[in-house]
Amino acid sequence: MRLTRQDLSAATEEGVLDADTAERLWRFLAQRDEARPQFRAAHILYYLGGFVAMAAFALFLGQAWESWAGWPMLVLVGSQFVLGLALTHWFLRRNLAIPAGVMLTFALSMVPLAIYSLQQGMGWWPEGGGRVADYHRYIRWHWLFMELGTIAAATVALWRYRMPFTVFLLALSIWYLQMDLVPFLFDTWQERWEMRKLVSMVAGALTLGLAFWVDVRSGRRKDYAFWLYLAGAAAFWGGLTAMNSDSELGKLLYCGINLLLIACGAALRRRVLALFGALGVAAYLGHLADLFTNSLLFPVALGALGIGIVFAGLAWQRNEARITAAMLSVLPAPLRALIERAQA
Structure with a gap:
């Protein structure tokens, strides 16, 4: 159930709440929801900016890799990682959780590039293994270490910072990993x-x-x-x-x-x-x-x-409370609590 300002206004008109209580309740709910991702202009700009930043760096790699491959690229990628982490803490100090999560994900997106650069610098990258600019385009087993490293880094970051958007990179890397395992096997x-x-x-x-x-x-x-x-x-x-x-x-x-x-x-x-x-x-x-x-x-x-x-559907709507209660009564307590939270 979603509570809107119109709902509180209707409750005020019906005498359920007085105007002052309704206003204070709305400010409390708005402040509480500030850290939840929503379809709002500010949140759209946060995510759009993060994706543009990641795309810009990927485009730069495609154009400059030949001259920056190996250790120079590792230094550059490391500096971007530090910048993303610094911005994460800057936003956290101002209680801006969503842009902090976006910047943390930007920092973590440097991990596969850092692993690739390290392999290039150490001479461990196989001949014909492809360029890092193809990482998101082609399925190859050569990406496995990059994906495993990203999964490990995202898991640590999720444990340390507890930011849901970090799971985006974790889920994407798991998806890539299962696809790239097939040509390896x-x-x-x-x-x-x-x-x-x-x-x-x-x-x-x-x-x-x-x-x-x-x-x-x-x-x-x-x-x-x-x-x-x-x-x-x-x-x-x-x-x-x-x-x-x-x-x-x-x-x-x-x-x-x-x-x-x-x-x-x-x-x-x-x-x-x-x-x-x-x-x-x-x-x-x-x-x-x-x-x-x-x-x-x-x-x-x-x-x-x-x-x-x-x-x-009409029959379900008329008997929903009774049917739902009967179904919930036979479910394990954790699953019952999850469904009740989802339907609240």
């Missing part, structure tokens, strides 16, 4: 493609499990799980969809898994799960439309199903 292109789909699905499922565990343990005061849900859902759904079974039973199972994603998204108030689930259900309905392309009864049956779902 398998030789032929066909093996790599088939295993990449399976690895993506399994790694995505494990990331979703990690996101759920973080969600249960951390609560919603600071949303550490969001980026893990996003990366996990993208990897899991992408791998699952790419498998493209020729069996109708397999396609029906695919639809069922996507319906489960929608249900989990609704229960946990995680829109990203519902979004991917909805895309999967839409893909399955598109397949059915192709399968029954010459059947006049299929659109009628599909329309009847849609109307039935609307009435099911």
Whole structure:
């Protein structure tokens, strides 16, 4: 439930609150929400600025790598890391948590570049291993040490600073790692493609499990799980969809898994799960439309199903409190607390 200023004004008009109490309550809530990421101009500018800074440095690398490769680039990357860390502490001293988190992530984005520069300087980078400018573009096993180092640094930073945006880089590096492991383990292109789909699905499922565990343990005061849900859902759904079974039973199972994603998204108030689930259900309905392309009864049956779902929603709304209470009563206490927090 989201509380707006209009809600407090309505409560004042109904005599539930006096005007002074409503004003003080609104100031308290606004100050409390200041550290939560929201779709506000200031927060958009914070994140946009951080992404532009990271993109600018990546562009600089693409243009200047030949003349700066090795130790000079390591010095430059190290200075950017120190600058990002200094700005993180500068913002923290002013209680500006969101720009502090953005600057910390900027500093951590220098870690894979530092590892690459160190490998270049020490002569450890293999011939034909590619340039660092290709890090975000191509899947190669040579990036593994950069990804492992970034995961380790992001984990330490998350433990030290407790900033949710740090999980963005952590989740991205985990996603890169599971993709780059496939060419490291398998030789032929066909093996790599088939295993990449399976690895993506399994790694995505494990990331979703990690996101759920973080969600249960951390609560919603600071949303550490969001980026893990996003990366996990993208990897899991992408791998699952790419498998493209020729069996109708397999396609029906695919639809069922996507319906489960929608249900989990609704229960946990995680829109990203519902979004991917909805895309999967839409893909399955598109397949059915192709399968029954010459059947006049299929659109009628599909329309009847849609109307039935609307009435099911009406029945759920009328009995939601009783059904929810019954379902929550059989769940373990941590899961029950998570769902109650999500629906509050």
